Amino acid sequence: MIRKKKSRITFLLILSMIICSVFFNLTGCEKKVEAPKAATQTITDDAGRKVTIPEKINKCYYTSPIGMIMVYSLAPDKMAGWSMKLTDNEKKYIPSKYTSLPFLGGLQMNGKINVEELAKVKPDVIFSVGPDAIDKTSVSTADKLQQQLNIPVIVVDSNIEKIDKAYALMGKILGAEDKAKELADYCNNTVNEVKAATKDIPKEKRVNVYYAEGPKGLATEAPGSSHALVLDMAKGNNVAKVQSKGGSGMSEVSMEQVLSWNPDVIISWGTDAGGACDLIKTSQDWKNINAVKNGKIYEIPNSPFNWFDRPPSVNRYLGLKWLATTLYPDSYKVDMVKEVKSFYSLFYHADISDDDAKALLKNSVK
Known part of the structure; x- marks a missing residue:
């Protein structure tokens, strides 16, 4: 009897498996379910x-x-x-x-x-x-x-x-819409602040500035160039009378041209950025230019990204504040140490100290 019962149970199990198999085949349940496509x-x-x-x-x-x-x-x-x-x-x-x-x-x-x-x-x-x-x-x-x-x-x-x-x-x-608004507000406020502070400066009172690029300082940007836009927005008088170049820019000039322009202020890259700031301060070729005689040669802060240009991205908004207060300290008063710390936290996700900020500004302010 026990054997007969076991045989019957085995038979029923096999029959159930066959019925299930047929059912699944008929209903298409054996087909693989495709993963939904990404929205x-x-x-x-x-x-x-x-x-x-x-x-x-x-x-x-x-x-x-x-x-x-x-x-x-x-x-x-x-x-x-x-x-x-x-x-x-x-x-x-x-x-x-x-x-x-x-x-x-x-x-x-x-x-x-x-x-x-x-x-x-x-x-x-x-x-x-x-x-x-x-x-x-x-x-x-x-x-x-x-x-x-x-x-x-x-x-x-x-x-x-x-x-x-x-x-x-x-x-x-x-x-990241909330963060985008926060960053955009900072940028818009900066532009509006600088515009308001410099709008009444007459053309004849604007500071004559030369933007010295490259290891010899003999490359520059024309007014209106995307690479010199911060200078234009800060109401500096870009003395470079050169043909504007698109793309990477950097119009070559001669020492004679720079001497003839005789800028009151020179802004340049630091030595660590492949620039001519130290050369301009010490070379006999530059000594008769007003900016050199009066010690108004400013190194553009460059870490982690250049404040003025190269690349011409949102780093320029801090550069706009720096240049405007450097050229027109009586019209646009800014605590640059505070501004640097705030900008680096907001845009670069880096909390830096007062000493860090001062180090970045070491050769960039009077």
């Missing part, structure tokens, strides 16, 4: 292009340091890497969790993006932010890059007086 959204970038992107962005990249600095200030945890190599001195002002990100290159200065390494970090979008106004070339470059990498490319207008719109667009895409 997407279509946005319109600043070039008027319709771009479809994921609703949630985990990582992003940028074609140049201009966009890189904006993303770093806005959502550093979503950076895929750096588009410029950081020096040890620059790293001092950036939290170590970010300095360890890879260098992936960029399109600035005829550079290239490391496509193989970029593919490894899998950015969801790429921001294309250039120094000049958006034109057909900007659009064409973005379209080609998008096709080449199969990653959505978003063109962003970097106009210094429309930064609120740029931050709003990037903040919405990166899910």
Whole structure:
């Protein structure tokens, strides 16, 4: 009897398995369930292009340091890497969790993006932010890059007086709208402050300034250049009578031209940035220029990013405050130590001391 019962139970189990198998086959339950596709959204970038992107962005990249600095200030945890190599001195002002990100290159200065390494970090979008106004070339470059990498490319207008719109667009895409507004408000307030403080300075009273670039100080930017925009906005009289160059700029000039312009103030890069600040102070070739005779040669602070230019990103807003109070201390009074600490905390996520701020300003103020 026991054997018969066991046989019957075995038979019933086998029969149940067969029935279940037939049932699953008939209902299609054996088919694999496909994972739902990630949600997407279509946005319109600043070039008027319709771009479809994921609703949630985990990582992003940028074609140049201009966009890189904006993303770093806005959502550093979503950076895929750096588009410029950081020096040890620059790293001092950036939290170590970010300095360890890879260098992936960029399109600035005829550079290239490391496509193989970029593919490894899998950015969801790429921001294309250039120094000049958006034109057909900007659009064409973005379209080609998008096709080449199969990653959505978003063109962003970097106009210094429309930064609120740029931050709003990037903040919405990166899910950082509150931070974007905070940063944009700082930038807009800075521009408005400087405009209000300098608007009544007549042309004949504006300080004559020469922007000395390169290791010999014999390269510069024309008025209206994106690389000298801070000087124009601070109401400095840019003495350089040169042809404006787009892109990377840097018009070459002669010592004779600089002598003829005879600027009252010279701003230049420091030696550690490949500049001529020390050379200008000591060379016999420069000694007869008013700025040199009167000791008005100012080194542009450069860490972690140049305050005046190169790259011409949001770092320039601190530079605008610095230059305006340097040129017109009676019209625009600013506690630069306090401003540096505030800016570095807000934009660079770095809390620095008074001594750190003073060190950054060491050769930049009287």
